[in-house]
Amino acid sequence: MTSELIIAIIVTVVGASTPILIAALGELVVEKSGVLNLGVEGMMLVGAITAFVVLFTTGNHYLAILCAAGAGVATSLIFGFLTLSLSANQTATGLALTIFGTGFSALAGQGYSARPVTLMGPLFPADLAAHPIWRVLFGYSALVYFSFAMVIGVWWFLKKTRAGLILRAVGENDLSAHSIGYSVVGVRYAAVAFGGAMAGIAGACFPLLLTPQWAERMTAGRGWIAVALVVFASWRPFRLLAGAYLFGLVMTMELYAKASGGPLSVIPAELWAAMPYLATVVVLVLISLRRDASSNAPACLGRPFLPTN
Amino acid sequence: MPNRLELSGITKQFPGVLANDHVSFAVKPGEIHALLGENGAGKSTLVKMIYGIMQPDAGEIRWNGEPVVVPNPKAARKLGIGMVFQHFSLFEALTVLENIALGMDAKIPSRELEARIREVMTAYGLLLDPHRTVATLSVGERQRIEIVRALLLNPQLLIMDEPTSVLTPQEVEQLFTVLRKLAAEGCSILYISHKLHEIKALCDTATILRGGKLVDTCDPKLETSRSMAEKMIGTGLKDIVKAEGRGFGPPKLLVNRLSTSRTGHFDVPVDDVSFTVRTGEIFGIAGVAGNGQNALLDALSGEIRSEDRDAITIDGKGIGMMGTTERRRHGLCAVPEERNGHAAVGDFTLSDNSVLTARDRLGMVVMGLINSGAAKTYTGKVIADFAVKALGPASTAGSLSGGNLQKYIMGREILQKPSVLVVSQPTWGVDAGAAAAIHQALVDLAAAGSAIVVISQDLDELRTLSDTLAVINMGRLSPARPVRDFSVDEIGLLMGGVHGTVEAA
Numbered sequence: 001m002t003s004e005l006i007i008a009i010i011v012t013v014v015g016a017s018t019p020i021l022i023a024a025l026g027e028l029v030v031e032k033s034g035v036l037n038l039g040v041e042g043m044m045l046v047g048a049i050t051a052f053v054v055l056f057t058t059g060n061h062y063l064a065i066l067c068a069a070g071a072g073v074a075t076s077l078i079f080g081f082l083t084l085s086l087s088a089n090q091t092a093t094g095l096a097l098t099i100f101g102t103g104f105s106a107l108a109g110q111g112y113s114a115r116p117v118t119l120m121g122p123l124f125p126a127d128l129a130a131h132p133i134w135r136v137l138f139g140y141s142a143l144v145y146f147s148f149a150m151v152i153g154v155w156w157f158l159k160k161t162r163a164g165l166i167l168r169a170v171g172e173n174d175l176s177a178h179s180i181g182y183s184v185v186g187v188r189y190a191a192v193a194f195g196g197a198m199a200g201i202a203g204a205c206f207p208l209l210l211t212p213q214w215a216e217r218m219t220a221g222r223g224w225i226a227v228a229l230v231v232f233a234s235w236r237p238f239r240l241l242a243g244a245y246l247f248g249l250v251m252t253m254e255l256y257a258k259a260s261g262g263p264l265s266v267i268p269a270e271l272w273a274a275m276p277y278l279a280t281v282v283v284l285v286l287i288s289l290r291r292d293a294s295s296n297a298p299a300c301l302g303r304p305f306l307p308t309n
Numbered sequence: 310m311p312n313r314l315e316l317s318g319i320t321k322q323f324p325g326v327l328a329n330d331h332v333s334f335a336v337k338p339g340e341i342h343a344l345l346g347e348n349g350a351g352k353s354t355l356v357k358m359i360y361g362i363m364q365p366d367a368g369e370i371r372w373n374g375e376p377v378v379v380p381n382p383k384a385a386r387k388l389g390i391g392m393v394f395q396h397f398s399l400f401e402a403l404t405v406l407e408n409i410a411l412g413m414d415a416k417i418p419s420r421e422l423e424a425r426i427r428e429v430m431t432a433y434g435l436l437l438d439p440h441r442t443v444a445t446l447s448v449g450e451r452q453r454i455e456i457v458r459a460l461l462l463n464p465q466l467l468i469m470d471e472p473t474s475v476l477t478p479q480e481v482e483q484l485f486t487v488l489r490k491l492a493a494e495g496c497s498i499l500y501i502s503h504k505l506h507e508i509k510a511l512c513d514t515a516t517i518l519r520g521g522k523l524v525d526t527c528d529p530k531l532e533t534s535r536s537m538a539e540k541m542i543g544t545g546l547k548d549i550v551k552a553e554g555r556g557f558g559p560p561k562l563l564v565n566r567l568s569t570s571r572t573g574h575f576d577v578p579v580d581d582v583s584f585t586v587r588t589g590e591i592f593g594i595a596g597v598a599g600n601g602q603n604a605l606l607d608a609l610s611g612e613i614r615s616e617d618r619d620a621i622t623i624d625g626k627g628i629g630m631m632g633t634t635e636r637r638r639h640g641l642c643a644v645p646e647e648r649n650g651h652a653a654v655g656d657f658t659l660s661d662n663s664v665l666t667a668r669d670r671l672g673m674v675v676m677g678l679i680n681s682g683a684a685k686t687y688t689g690k691v692i693a694d695f696a697v698k699a700l701g702p703a704s705t706a707g708s709l710s711g712g713n714l715q716k717y718i719m720g721r722e723i724l725q726k727p728s729v730l731v732v733s734q735p736t737w738g739v740d741a742g743a744a745a746a747i748h749q750a751l752v753d754l755a756a757a758g759s760a761i762v763v764i765s766q767d768l769d770e771l772r773t774l775s776d777t778l779a780v781i782n783m784g785r786l787s788p789a790r791p792v793r794d795f796s797v798d799e800i801g802l803l804m805g806g807v808h809g810t811v812e813a814a
C-alpha cells in the first residue's frame with residue numbers, strides 16, 4: 001500500500017465521519033439535559049436540503065451551513081414545543097420528527113435532483129496542503145475543523161463551565177434543579193435547539209462534503225448511528241470521536257476493498273454494507289460493558305418534566 | 310428588636326382543601342421554633358410560602374419588621390432564608406462541590422467556593438470531602454451537604470423540614486449541636502417535625518397546626534409529649550393494648566443463613582442473616598435506610614428467591630426456593646416499603662389490587678376467572694375495618710392519599726390472616742391516629758397466633774410494637790434480644806455499625 005493510498009483513505013475516513021460526529025455531539029448535549037430526541041435523522045435531512053438549496057441558489061458555502069443550522073433549530077423547536085411545553089412523549093415525538101423531516105426534505109427537494117453544486121474547498125490555502133503529509137493535517141474543509149473544535153468545546157462546556165453544570169444537573173434530577181430555582185424547560189429548550197443546529201450542520205455535510213447533489217434520504221441512516229453512538233460512548237465526547245471515526249474507517253475500508261479486488265472483495269457486498277454498523281456497535285458495546293459506564297447516563301433521560309406544584 | 314419572621318393571616322387554598330387557614334405566628338431572632346402537626350396539617354405548604362416556592366392567597370409575611378413578598382426561592386435566599394428539605398434536592402452523579410455550586414446564586418470560582426465550604430465545615434464540625442460523588446454518601450452525609458449549602462449564604466432563618474426522619478440517634482445529636490450553635494449566633498431556626506421528644510429537647514417555642522389552622526403556640530419544655538400529640542390530633546390518644554405477660558408459642562418463621570446477591574448499583578444485599586420468630590411474636594428490625602432492608606424484604610416475600618430451600622422455613626417447611634405466590638399459599642404475606650407501584654398498582658381499582666395479593670388465600674379466582682363479587686366484598690371490609698378514606702372498592706389506588714393507601718394495604722394483608730406477616734415501614738407517612746390503629750391491628754394479629762416481622766426506621770414505633778429487636782447494618786443483622794433489654798444509645802450504635810463509629814470519631 002502506498003503512502004498516497006493511505007493518505008487518500010484517511011481523507012475519506014474524515015469525510016465520512018464528520019457528519020456523524022457533529023450530529024452525535026449535538027445529541028449528546030440534548031441527552032445530557034435529560035431529553036431524548038430521536039429526530040436527529042429528520043433534522044439532518046432538513047439541514048441537508050436547506051444547505052443544498054441555498055448553495056444552489058447563492059453559491060455561498062458558509063451561508064448554506066448557516067441556513068442549515070437555522071433550519072435544524074427550527075425543526076428541533078417543533079420537537080421542543082411538543083415535548084417540553086406540551087409534555088408529549090419524547091420517543092414518539094422524535095420518531096414523528098424523523099418521518100416529518102424525511103417527507104419534508106423530499107418534498108422541498110423536488111426538482112433539485114441531478115443538479116450539481118460544487119463541494120466545499122479546503123479551509124487552508126492550497127500551498128499549505130501541497131505535500132501529502134501536510135494534506136492530512138490541512139487539507140480539509142472548515143466543517144471538519146469545526147467538528148474537532150466542537151468535541152473539545154462540548155467537553156469543556158459540560159465539564160468546566162457553570163452553564164454546563166446546570167445542564168447536567170437538569171438532566172440528572174429535574175425536580176431538584178427546579179426546586180433550587182433553575183428553569184428546567186428553558187435549559188432543555190436551549191439544549192434541544194443546540195442539538196437541532198448541530199444536526200442541521202451535520203446534514204449540510206452531505207451536499208457540501210460528500211456528494212455535490214441532492215438525493216432523497218441522502219443521510220442514509222447516519223442520524224440513527226449518531227443517536228446510538230451517544231449511548232454506546234457513555235455520553236463522553238472523546239469516546240464519541242473514537243466511535244464516529246471507527247464507523248468512518250470501516251465504511252471506507254469497504255470502498256477500498258471492493259476497488260482493490262484483493263482477497264477482501266470475496267466478502268459479500270451486503271456484509272460489507274452492514275460492517276460499519278456492526279463494528280461500531282460491537283466495539284462500543286464492549287466499552288460500555290465496563291462498570292462505570294451506566295453511571296454516566298443522565299438519570300432523567302426521556303422523562304417528561306412534570307413539576308408537582 | 311423586631312421579630313425575625315412574622316406571619317399574619319396566611320391563607321392558601323388548594324382545589325378541595327384549605328391548606329392554610331389564617332395562620333399567624335412570629336419567630337424571634339436566635340429562636341428555635343418548632344412547627345408541629347400531622348401529615349396534611351399544612352406545615353409543608355406554609356414553609357413553601359415562606360421560601361417562595363408557593364404564594365399565599367391572602368395574608369402578610371413580615372421579615373425583620375418589613376412586609377415582604379417572596380416571589381421565588383432565589384428571593385428568599387437573598388433575604389437570608391435558607392431551607393433544608395426533607396427529600397434532598399441533590400444530584401447523585403455530581404460531586405459535593407458541584408452540588409453546592411448549583412445551589413449558589415452568586416457565581417463563585419470553584420476554588421474560592423471550595424475554600425469557603427471547608428471553612429463552614431470546620432466551623433460547624435460538618436466533615437465531608439468536597440470531591441466525593443453524592444451517590445457514595447450516606448443519608449446523614451447528604452444532609453450535611455444541604456446544611457452546608459444553606460449555611461454558605463449566612464442565613465438569618467434556617468428552615469429544616471423533618472430533618473431527622475432518616476438519621477441515627479447519634480447523627481441526630483450531632484445535628485442538634487450544629488443547630489444550637491447556629492441559634493446562639495443569632496440565626497433563627499424553623500424546625501418542622503412530628504417527633505415530639507426531639508422538639509422537647511431542642512426547641513424554644515412550638516406552633517401546632519391541625520387541618521390548616523393554628524391550634525396552639527406553646528413552650529415544649531413545659532408540655533409533655535402526650536399533651537402535644539393530643540393537640541396535634543385534636544383528640545385523646547389511644548394506647549396500644551398489649552396483653553401483659555403473654556407467652557410465645559413454638560418457632561414459626563425460621564430464617565437460616567439467608568444471603569442475597571447485589572442487584573442494583575447502590576442496593577445493599579442481605580449477608581448471612583439468621584433469626585427466629587415464634588408464634589405470637591412481633592420481631593422488629595431497626596436500621597438506617599439503605600442498609601439492606603429492601604433486599605431482606607424481597608428475600609422474605611419471595612421476590613428474590615434463595616438457592617437454599619431451607620434458608621426460610623415456616624412451621625418446618627422449607628419455602629426458600631418458592632416465589633411470592635407460593636409463599637402466600639403457605640401463609641407468608643408481605644408489605645413492601647414503596648406502596649405505590651410495588652405494594653399496589655396505582656391505576657388499578659382497590660378491588661383489583663385485592664385480587665393481586667389475596668386471590669389464592671381467599672378464593673377470588675376460580676378456574677382462571679376472577680370472582681369480582683368476592684373481591685369487592687373483601688375490599689369493602691378492608692375499607693370499613695381500617696377506616697380507609699376512599700369512595701369505595703372501585704376507586705383507584707392512585708387516587709388515595711399516601712396514608713390511606715397504607716391503611717388499605719396493611720388491611721388487605723392483615724385480614725388475610727397470614728401465619729407470617731412481613732411489613733416494611735407500616736406507618737410511614739400515616740398520621741398518629743391511623744398509626745395507632747395499624748399498630749393495634751398488628752398486635753391483635755400476633756395475639757391471634759401469627760408471627761410478624763416489622764422492618765422500620767422509626768425507633769419509637771419499634772420500641773412500642775416489637776417484642777424482640779435486631780438491628781440491620783450493611784446487610785448484616787445483629788443478634789436479636791427482647792426489646793426492653795436495649796437502650797436507645799445501644800440501638801443507635803448498632804444502627805451506625807462500624808461505619809458510624811468511625812465517622813463519629
